[in-house]
Amino acid sequence: MTKLMTGLSLVVPVLFLLSLTLGPAEVSAGDSLAALFSDDYGPLSLVMREIRLPRSVLAVLIGAGLGLAGAAMQGYLRNPLAEPGLIGVSSSAALGAVFAINTGLATGMALGLPIAALAGALIGVGLVLLLAGPQGGSITLILAGIAISAMAGALTSLVLNLSPNPFAANEIVFWMMGSLADRSMLHVWLVLPFVAVGAVILLRLGRGLDALTLGEDAAQSMGVNLNRLRLMLVFGTASVVGGATAIAGAIGFIGLVVPHILRPFVHGQPSRLLWVSALGGAVMLQLADIAVRVILPTRDLKLGVVTALVGAPLFLHLIYKTRKGQG
Amino acid sequence: MRVWRCILFAALLGATSGQAGPTRVVSMNLCTDQLAMMLAAPGQLASVSYIARDRRASAMADDAMAYPINHGRAEEIYLLKPDLVIAGSFSTRATTDMLRRLGVPVVVFEPGYALDDVPARILQMGEALGRQQAARALVAEFETRMASLATQPTRRRAALYSANGYTSGQNSLAGQILEAAGFANIAAELGYSHSGVLPLELLAMADPDVVISSRPYARASRSEEILAHPIVRDLTARQNTGEMRDADWVCGTPHILRAIAKLQHLHIGAQALSEGIQ
DSSP states (O other), X not given: OHHHHHHHHHHHHHHHHHHHTOSSSOOOHHHHHHHHHOGGGTHHHHHIIIIIHHHHHHHHHHHHHHHHHXXXXXXXXXXXXXXXXXXXXXXXXXXHHHHHHHHTHHHHSTTHHHHHHHHHHHHHHHHXXXXXXXXXXXXXXXXXXXXXXXXXXXXXXXXXXXXXXXXGGGGHHHHHHOOOTTOOHHHHHHHHHHHHHHHHHHHTTHHHHHHHTTOHHHHHHTTOOHHHHHHHHHHHHHHHHHHHHHHHOOOOSHHHHHHHHHGGGXXXXXXXXXXXXXXXXXXXXXXXXXXXXXXXXXXOOOHHHHHHHHHHHHHHHHHHHHHHHHO | OHHHHHHHXXXXXXXXXXXXXXXXXXXXXXXXXXXXXXXXXXXXEEEEEGGGGOTTTXXXXXXXXXXXXXXXXXXXXXXXXXXXXXXXXXXXXXXXXXXXXXXXXXXXXXXXXXXXXXXXXXXXXXXXXXXXXXXXXXXXXXXXXXXXXXXOOOSOEEEEOBGGGEEEOTTSHHHHHHHHTTOEEHHHHTTOSSEEEOOHHHHHHHOOSEEEOBOOOSSOOHHHHGGGSHHHHHHHHTTTOTTOBOGGGTSSSTTHHHHHXXXXXXXXXXXXXXXXXX
């Protein structure tokens, strides 16, 4: 476990540096990193500080948040299929963000965009938990998720199609697939408080989630307040996913793939899975964001394309395993 | 007696307008709307597209208020009983095919991709409307004004940058407007001959003297957010050209002369400024 933590903690900064040296402007790695700290490089300094740095920072922040949110939801529902993207939390957050942008709330209020996305995510998580019930049976969970995703996706398309802005309708892809292209430091400051607050809330749920592996009654007899735990989970997840989606769109599968791969290393203990999933999520989103820039350097290939190509087969595998378990 | 006078008048009218053109013309494309409004005889143009009234896209929004509008749907256009429909080549094929099946003549116009296309489109419109004489007069006026605008090209570098990071090269109307005003387009340096997405990084590295952008729409979109990125904002702020690209740039009509003149003004101003600093 500590070895895993150390390993992942080393991979994150390595990928961070690699991400900083990647971009359509062909500059040597040495020059680009030096330009980050020095003004002598003219426009390159600007490119490093205003384009590549925020992109790399956002990949770490958002990846960690999504990995963590996935691990927390799976711990609470005791179901490996629970993932913010799959169960409609991300699409609900995207709906909130699109609504804020199109009503002018996003421009009228400094934190209007992430707050609206958080509100959307809050409704999404709330509905899923309500529909799936405390036991989180796989079928009800997935069905609830499909319904919420479809509804939020349709409403997002509706808002974008009704917009008098001729560009809006083409943005459906961004909101459904996610991208970190052309973000600035402003976006980093916008997303940071939401992911940080949500992460702190979720990381503190470890003890309660561990107790919950023994069943609800046992957890309650161990002094875990289940109502409080649920409330914290809902708010923490909404804060992380809302903040992340407001800036980068709905990026799916990170919260599914990362906890699934890492669970055996922590012997299925939810409290430890939270920490490693945060690191693992950062690694996965960094890798995905590096991949989209290597595959199509000058075009904006969406992150969701890469994460889904990795995640969807795993999802199928999990469904298959769940079915065998039931049969 | 009265009847005879009427017939004589009609004959005279026919003679002055040259060939007898269509009498009820519907245009369903922003650019053909404008050419038709410039050339049509009174009463000849029955309807223009709804975009012709949109101040952001149409250089003749006020003129368009005088005409009924259509939304480019086959049904509403057919009900207008036109004897000629003018469409752009980007109008939906389904609509124009449907109209042809219903027996309505449809003329399709290519968009203007170059300054040279402007006189050609004017003459084509004159032909379609049976207003060749008016078209020739407009072309002559356009060419005279164009010649008087000719400027010495300099090495001041400019970039066109719009929503989604789109830039325009020399084989586009916007690119040619830029060139006609004497700017060197950085799109050429970077190998863009047509329009395409220019990554923000490459724009920043090219460090152009002027970046020309358009005013974002009232309701925000993520596509236009790139224009608010600190890098684009700083570049457009250099010459205050963030909102310069307007309706005059959209269509290959004589209105592009206004766009060129405004750019030249900027060009001369910028030159004076840099000479003043030296």
